[in-house]
Amino acid sequence: MLQVQVLRNNPAWVKERLAIRNFKQPELVDEIIALDDLRRKTQANFDAVQAQANTAAKEIGKLMAQGNKEAAETLKFQVSGLKLETTALSNALAETEKQLHEKLIQLPNLPAAIVPAGHSADDNVVVKNGGNIPQLYAGAKPHWDLIKQYDLIDFETGAKITGSGFPLYKGKGAKLQRALVQFFLDENTQAGYTEYIPPFMVNEASAYGTGQLPDKEGQMYHATEDNFYLIPTAEVPVTNIYRDVILKEEELPIKMTAYSPCFRREAGSFGKDVRGLNRLHQFEKVEIIQIVHPEESYTTLDAMVNHVEGLLLQLELPYRIVRLCGGDMGFTSALTYDFEVFSAAQQRWLEVSSVSNFESFQTNRLKCRFKDASGKTQLAHSLNGxxxxxxxxVAALLENNQHENGIRLPKALHRYFGAEQLV
Incomplete structure (x- = not known):
């Protein structure tokens, strides 16, 4: 959530940055400032009337002590009127603050200066390519055919148990999942991230804190009886560890990693773009999260991008790093880099990671702060990837490493899987 003071300081600049996102309601900025003006005026009136009532109450005590009951009774009558006025002002203040908050949470984060303008993925900027695109043998297959051939994942039984988009991993398919999770967690913890196993459901306050609510309410599975939400990523519960927490400056940076299943109600369509493992309602992911000093967040973003790149290099996958344009960025992000791997059998790029700096957008919602060396309390910055x-x-590993007699594994996974070949 943006801070009102940011809007007040330079509303024209805020509207300019929102335009990079193709935000369609720039008038919200003026409405928020007007509501904040009303809030300030109402607060000032409330404080003045409250002070007048307090002064009068003290005077009543003096008059009573002096035996001047008539003057005291007159003043009591005035205090009663002042109390009614403060009650009315308090109610008006609460209503104004509610309206202000409801409008403020509709504003997305402001994109960083280097975010390119654009409407869709076609306007994103490729900043780096890495790895080698393999030349497959004649007759190479897409991963959904390889999965059936080698009996790795059962989509039909998963659909019977739950529904489409809920795969059932089995045998070596399940073992490959476990090997990848262990590899990612080991690499992350060796890089200084502390491992967590978070709850896989969160309450409304947690989903609001990281920006999923109200922006992505329809994309999350909702357990209505308890008002819990199944997590779309481990970012949500792990970042909320520091909701309503004031840290010491020396505790920063905080580096966390977590494995979790992820649940998303994303509407799918038919065709190869969403076939097989390309789009699921339940999938597994390992996440990295950092909470850092504001002056360090962009250096940290670069370090996190380098870390994810290192994982892809070890997996021997061809990849590219893409800086997202304003129209393709998530609601909470100030700057996002996507990683895409090339699927040789599908002849297309597949997104496998997003690494984002949220600056203070999440921490303002979370009230995640720290005390600096001078004792001043300020908002931390949060990042995740x-x-x-x-x-x-998995799709890219199966497709890019297939040969006539099976599927090889990258060297980094040999000790985790216990073999050089998947099948």
Missing amino acids: SALALPRI
Whole structure:
């Protein structure tokens, strides 16, 4: 959530940055400032009337002590009127603050200066390519055919148990999942991230804190009886560890990693773009999260991008790093880099990670703060990234490493899987 003072300081600049996102309601900025003006005026009136009532109450005590009951009774009558006025002002203040908050949470984060303008993925900027695109043998297959051939994942039984988009991993398919999760967690913890196993459901306050509510309410599975939400990513519960927390400056940076299943109600369509593992309602992911000093967040973002790149290099997958344009960024992000791996059998790029700096957008909602060396309390910055999402990694590993007699594994996974070949 943006801070009102940011809007007040330079509303024209805020509207300019929102335009980079193709935000369609720039008038909200003026409405928020007007409501904040009303809030300030109402607060000032409330404080003045409250002070007048307090002064009068003290005077009543003096008059009573002096035996001047008539003057005291007159003043009591005035205090009663002042109390009614403060009650009315208090109610008006609460209503204004509610309206202000409701409008403020509709504003997305402001994109960083280097975010390119654009409407869709076609306007994103490729900043780096890495790895080698393999040349497959004649007759190479897409991963959904390889999965059936080698009996790795059962989509039909998963659909019977739950529904489409809920795969059933089995045998070596399940073992590959476990190997990847262990590899990612080991690499993350060796890089200084503390491992967590978070709850896989969160309450409304947690979903609001990281920006999923109200922006993505329809995309989350909702357990209505308890008002819990199944997590779309481990970012949500792990970042909320520090909701309503004031840290010491020396505790920063905080580096966390977590494996979790992820649940998303994303509407799918038919065709190869969403076939097999390309789009699921339940999938596994390992996440990295950092809470840092504001002056360090962009250096940290670069370090997290380098870390994810290192994972893909070890998996020997061809990849590219893409800086998202304003129209393709998530609601909470100030700057996002996507990682895509090339699927040789599908001849297309598959997104496998997003690494984002949220600046103070999440921490303002979370009230995650720290005390600096001078004792001043200020908002920390938060960042997160996928390290990594498994489904499309698995798809690319199967497709890019297939040969006539099976599927090889990258060297980094040999000790985790216990073999050099998947099948």
